[in-house]
Amino acid sequence: MARPQPAPEKAGPLSDGPGTGIGSRAMELLWLCAVLLALPGARGDCQKPPRFAFAEPLTPLNESYPVGTRLMFRCRPGYTVARGKFPFIACLANSSWSENPDFCIGRSCGPPDIPNGNFDYQTDLQLGATITFTCDIGYRLVGKPSAQCEIDGNDVSWNNIPYCEIIPCLPPPVIQNGQLISGDRDFTFGMAVTYRCDEGFALVGDDTIHCTASEELQGVWGGTVPVCKVVRCDNPEVKNGIRLSGFGTAHTYKNTVSFECQPGHTMKGSNVVTCEEDSNWEPPVPTCEPNCGPAPQFPFAEAEGAVGDSSPAGTELSYHCKPGYTAASERSSVVQCQDDGTWAAEPDFCTRQQCAPPTIENGAVAAENFLFETVVTFSCHPGYKLKKSSSAKCVVAGNGVDWDPAPPYCERQPPEVLCGEPPRIDNGMHNGTNGKSFAQGSVVVYKCKDGFTLAGAAFLQCIAGDQRWGVWNQPAPQCRGGADVILVGIFPLLLALLVMNI
Structure with missing residues (x-):
């Protein structure tokens, strides 16, 4: 059975804009859809389609259309076919028209040209858009402050473009x-x-x-x-000063003069003055006054805070006493720079602190005074011995002064122990022959003459005996020689033979 052929329709232009027609392949697909809708089994009609504000049909509309009908539209003036869409609708099998909204969109008016100004907009610049205008700084707007994109013949344009004029x-x-x-x-x-x-x-x-x-x-x-x-300021003069700029005698508005002081003087006031409209110098012309050199130094006090190499007359410096010194009563610790460039201070406004007088039992202290930095010496009475340092110095301790090191003490000594002359021996001698008495702990050494042999201890030591007398710790040795030596040598041998019963 031959496939039914639908009656051809006269196709109108698909767009009123250049280069927006539907391709041949797309047309084939559209015709294929129409043929399929015309096959047996398609039923129902579509009512007259709605009116579009942006497009109009190519042919007058009927009251109804069979299923499969395709209606072509063209965009109204001010509109153009939207990219990727086709200007038609089709009657579907459910007796409704296919949805294809906004296949035509408003044309763009483009950005307006407004030299020395700018425009502001909330959406795009298409048909119906409204923009407002502003001018650059120094310019003002001539014309209405806003414009709307409207239809102009077959195109669109702005209904009002003002301009910006310089103020x-x-x-x-x-x-x-x-x-x-x-x-x-x-x-x-x-x-x-x-x-x-x-x-x-x-x-x-x-x-x-x-x-x-x-x-x-x-x-x-x-x-x-x-x-x-008319502004004229008097020629400024500064005693003991040197002019650095603004030479000459005539000075008018905003003229300036600068100064410096001669050596040994300090400037009071500004070193630069300006002639003002009331014919006066502002600030007032300075003065150069004698100054004092570096702050005086004292062995007992130092200045409070930093002090420069020179100070103007009238400067007062406060001093505080160094550690080890204290403020003298009714004397000021303030030093003042006088008009003649010298420092004035009361003498010895700080005095040395005094350590407590040291005492030593069973001894004596030798010192001229007990003031700060004084050194004292200590000694003990007979029969006592000094323990710890024999001298001490008065030094700084916390907020005051004290002795360093602490004073010593005297320790009682026992009576001296003496031994008489060591015993003499025959045929021998000892090394203490030149002494008559020997202190406790003394040691003498014995030796024999040639041909004799020492029997007994060779060393004797003086040790404590009763009360203050000393004694030698053991008997004196003997020097033996000749037959005594032979007997002494044979006696141990005989004793051994007896023991062994030989």
Whole structure:
């Protein structure tokens, strides 16, 4: 059975914009859809389609259309086919038209040209959009402050584009005894004009004013218009001073003079003064006064805070006592620089602190006084011995003074122990023959003459005996020789033979 062929329709243009037609492949797909909808089994009709504000049908509309009908539209003036969409709707099998919203969109008016200004918008710049205008600083808007994108024939355009004009100023004020350097011309926002005074007059104030704008965007001159006055300041002189700049005797408005003082003097006031409009120097002309050299140094006190190499007359320096010293009563610790450049101070306004007088039982202390940094010496009475250091010094201790080291003490000594002359021996001698008495602990050594042998201890030591007398710790040895030696040698041998019963 042959496939039914639908009656051909006259196809109108798919778009009123250049280059927006549907391709041949797309047309084939559309015709295929129409054929399928016309096959047996398709039922129902579609009512007249709704009216679109952005498009109109190519042919007059009927009251109803069979399923499969495709209606083509063209975009109304001010609209163009949206990218990726086709201007048609189709009657579907459920007797409703296919959805294809906004297949035509408003054309763009594009950004407006507004020199020296700008525009603001909340959406795009398409048909129906509204924009507002602003001008750059120094310009004001001429025309309506907003515009709307409207249809203009077959296209769209802005219904109103204002322009920005530069804000003008009236001619600047005229001053007495002076004139404008700029001359006659038109004055607009941002321009500056400069004044100058006639000969013999000084310009008081800024010599330049600028054309600015008020809140109502009216041109006004910013700044204070200067005046031309006669200003003459007396020639400044500083005793004991040297002028560094501003030489000459004539001085007018805003002239400056700078000074420095001669060596040995200190400046009071500013070293630079300016001639002001009331013909006076501001600040007042300084003075140079004699100064004192570095702050005086004392062995007993030091200045409070940093002090420079020189100080002007009248300067007062406060001192505090160094450790080990204390403030003297009814004497001031303030040192003052006098008008003759010398420092004045009361003598010895700090005095040495005194250590407590040291005492030593069974001894004596030798010292001239007990003031700070004094050294004392100690000694013991007979029969006593000094323990610890024999001297001490009065030094700083905390907020006061004390002895260092602490004073010693005297320890009682036992009576001296003496031994008499060591015993003499025959055929021998000892090394203590030159002494008559020997202290406890003394040691003497014995030895025999040639041919004799020492029998007994060779060393004797003096040890304590009863009361104060000493004794030698063991009997004196003997020096033996000749037959005594032989007997002494044979006796041990005989004793051994007896024991062994030989």
